[in-house]
Amino acid sequence: MSDFVLGLRRLMHSVAAAAIAVAAGILCVHISGFPAAESANSLLVGAVGSTQAWGATLNEVVPLLLVGLAWIVAIRAARINVGFQGQMLAGAICATWTGTHLTGGSHVELVVAVIAAAAGGAFLAGIAAALAQWRGVPEIISTLLLSFIMVQAVAWLIRGPMMQPGQDLPQSSPVDAGAAWPTLLSGTPLHYDILLAVGLAVLVAWAFRSTRAGWRVRMTGDNPEAAQHAGIATARVGLAAMLVSGALSGVAGGSLVLSSLLGNLVDGVDGGFGLVGIAVALLAGNSALACIPAAVLLAGLDQGGALMESTSGVPPTLVGIVQGLVIIGVAVAAHLHTGVFTKTWTALRQSLPGTVRVRAPRGAAE
């Protein structure tokens, strides 16, 4: 099958999974006694109904897109990084620390803060990667545990060392004006970091398609044994992929501080985007460029959910149900052609008179 047909099939899977998930969400709204049509309308209006709504949605695209890319970079090298929450928080801490300590107001500060955020995320992912490499601790477990540690670390920092002096609230001082992302669309929460996120998506796509490093990562993920025979240092490639993955989610976490309204570190600054970003990548079929529309869709859903609460009282936690269904739906859809339904259909077809029943032994493929 050509790449085009495969891509088309993947697109259909994603669209179908998203549609089913949204429909299930609306059904939930209906069952729990809220006006379904009105809620769906306010969901749409809240997502893309006005310039303000577009700005808010696109602002949320930034962390989702970056985390989606982070998942893709790791999974292409057959590494599983599920600790985006922790890496985002590490990035947010580093961005806040640099942003509050630099003064002067020039945009060099912003560059330094974003690089610091990337370094923070990469450092945390590096711990997990190092533990996997030298001590055999699976990254699935270590990245999750590191996230829990980081949540508590942030809680401690904003009540202790990084707490805003003279204030009684658990929050850090705001970052210097020069370290904050400038607004892109005035009157909306959209900042220039969206350009960085989209640029990184293009960069990741290009790197996988046309660079030697990207090819090495793909080889390592697709067939580690063959890659090793081809002279690729698979362990080193995997480690590098984890570091890049952590850096991307670190930038996402940094953005959440540097483009926020108050520009400071607070509890839950990661906004739960760590897991939803995985949904973005899956919805995009692990393709970097497809992450852009996927992130817009899921960000719109989140923003629309917020308006839905204020107009018809539907709890925004509903969005979590839809997001979960999207993840499960896409993952299942990718296997539909090998799943039971297709098998049953094939069996039925073969049991019809006039057809020869062929069944290879199970081990035949080996």
Add this chain to the structure above:
Amino acid sequence: MNVFDATWLATSVVACAPLLLAAAGELISERAGVLNLGLEAYILGGSFFAYWTEYASGSLWLGLLGGVAAGLLFAAVMGVASIQFGADQIVIGIGLVVLVTGITSYIFDVQFAGGATVSFDPMGKTRIPLLSDIPYVGAPFFDQNVLVYLSYAAVPIVAFMLYRTKWGLAVRASGEAPTAAEANGIKVRLVRWQALMAAGAAGGLAGGYLSVCQLGFFVHGMSSGRGYLVLAAIFFGRWRAKGALIGCVLFGATQSLQLRLQGFGAVPREVWLAVAMAIVGHLLYLVLARRVSWTATLVVEGVLGALAVLPVITTPSVTLPSELWLGLPYALSLIVLALSVGTARMPSGLTLSPRAH
């Protein structure tokens, strides 16, 4: 006031119970080749639906049943997706965590206006006559509710089932070599379904224990990472029942220790002593059992042991803010994993679909 008094022992036993219950089911499932990253979801779902069922029916036992049913339901989603369709187990696990967090929070928000909580009496304690009179250990261990007693037996029962029954052999074969098991007439899919249902039921029961038995109410995200701690414990125990048991007890005891240490001004001397003893004990075990496959382990642990003995002598005044104490169980499990792994061997078929040749 001693840190390691009977109160600490009692809270440790209570903290270990849900971990042990969930670990018992998850152990079966992982040995059969199904990794439940969604164990967190089964526990969370179990705790909410147990609470909701008790709210609707007024019966604690029906509530527990509701929790088990929820665990089974979410495990069934996992089964359909990963066993029937062959979808990626880890991805489905992540999806389940997001989905169940959404479902429980949504219904909780709609039904209870997100926090206007009705709380119930937790499960009453059943005192075991003679045993509970033993000094120090008696009351903490033998004056608890029925589910805590069940948690003592859960992992040993699973160990018996895994290693001493025909079904256990089928389970282990399905996880170790699914293709060979299938060739020998074991229905791998069926066995995996059974094992997965055990994990779902156990996770749901552990969740129900948290909400209706231990506390009598529900809060958003009640499971708070216990599912992941259980996965870490099983990994630490190298997929063996005894190891998983030790892992759960270690993490449960740390959880109750950090709760207690939050109330202390500085870290008391007993804690340093315990840490030093644990490291030296483990070191001795490594040497005596000749389990040293990695000489660097010896060096690292020797240095750590020496470092841990130091504060026992000098008794420095170390104080930590409560937030960092809350992170301690996770940090400890990470450190323990890093020190212990080395020769871990997971079931070869873990996370692989039975048809993946």
